Each structure stands twice: as C-alpha cells, then as structure tokens.
Amino acid sequence: MTARRPKGAAPNFEQQLANDRTLLAWVRTAITLAAFGYVVARFGLFLRQLGGQTDVRTGDASRVIGVGLACLGAVVMVFGLVQHWCVGRVLARDGDLSAGPRRPTFVTALGCLTAILVLAVYLGTEVR
Numbered sequence: 001m002t003a004r005r006p007k008g009a010a011p012n013f014e015q016q017l018a019n020d021r022t023l024l025a026w027v028r029t030a031i032t033l034a035a036f037g038y039v040v041a042r043f044g045l046f047l048r049q050l051g052g053q054t055d056v057r058t059g060d061a062s063r064v065i066g067v068g069l070a071c072l073g074a075v076v077m078v079f080g081l082v083q084h085w086c087v088g089r090v091l092a093r094d095g096d097l098s099a100g101p102r103r104p105t106f107v108t109a110l111g112c113l114t115a116i117l118v119l120a121v122y123l124g125t126e127v128r
Contacts, residue, residue, distance in 0.1 A: 026080025033073035041066025
C-alpha cells in the first residue's frame with residue numbers, strides 16, 4: 001500500500017498515467033481476442049464453401065469457438081474496466097489522482113466493449 005500524499009504536495013500523475021496505460025493494454029487484449037474469434041468463425045464459413053472440394057467435415061465448432069473468443073474478449077474488457085475503476089478509487093483516496101476528468105479513456109473502453117458485444121451477437125446469430 002502506498003503512503004498518502006502530504007497536504008500541499010503536487011499530485012503524482014505517473015500513477016494515473018500508469019493506470020490508463022494498463023486499461024489500454026486490457027483494451028488491446030480484448031480487441032485481439034474478439035478479432036481472433038471473428039477470424040475463427042469466418043474460417044469455418046470458408047471451409048463450408050469448400051464443401052465439395054475437400055473431405056473436411058465442418059460443423060458449428062468454428063462458429064462456437066469464434067463466439068466464445070469474442071465473449072472472452074468482452075469479459076477481459078469488463079475485467080479491465082473494473083480494475084481501472086478500482087485503482088482509480090485507490091489513487092483518489094491517496095491523493096494521487098489528477099484533478100482533470102478521466103472520462104476519455106473510460107468512454108473509449110466502453111465503446112470497444114460495445115463493439116465486441118455487437119460482434120459476438122453477430123457471430124452468434126449468423127445465418128448458416
């Protein structure tokens with residue numbers, strides 16, 4: 001646990017910037033998982049289109065795995081948002097949080113979460 005900042009001392013912006021960088025790393029990981037899920041689901045569609053040219057049996061496994069990866073990306077994003085919020089509260093309590101609003105990072109992460117959830121729904125309801 002860090003020591004509280006003495007009264008009158010300048011806030012330590014490095015802590016907040018590190019918290020924002022950590023959230024962006026979670027965002028990058030979540031987007032990567034969702035994109036990989038999309039690729040896996042689309043690869044199954046590609047194999048189904050090759051149906052007559054190959055004896056590879058394709059079921060719904062690639063679509064299920066793709067949706068699972070997209071949902072995992074959403075879970076990772078939620079975990080990152082919760083972690084960012086909790087660390088931000090600790091920083092605010094200890095006096096290290098900057099006075100300016102921290103909404104842009106949080107809104108960006110929420111926008112990415114929404115896009116990942118839309119992708120998961122799209123992949124899950126895809127017409128065969």
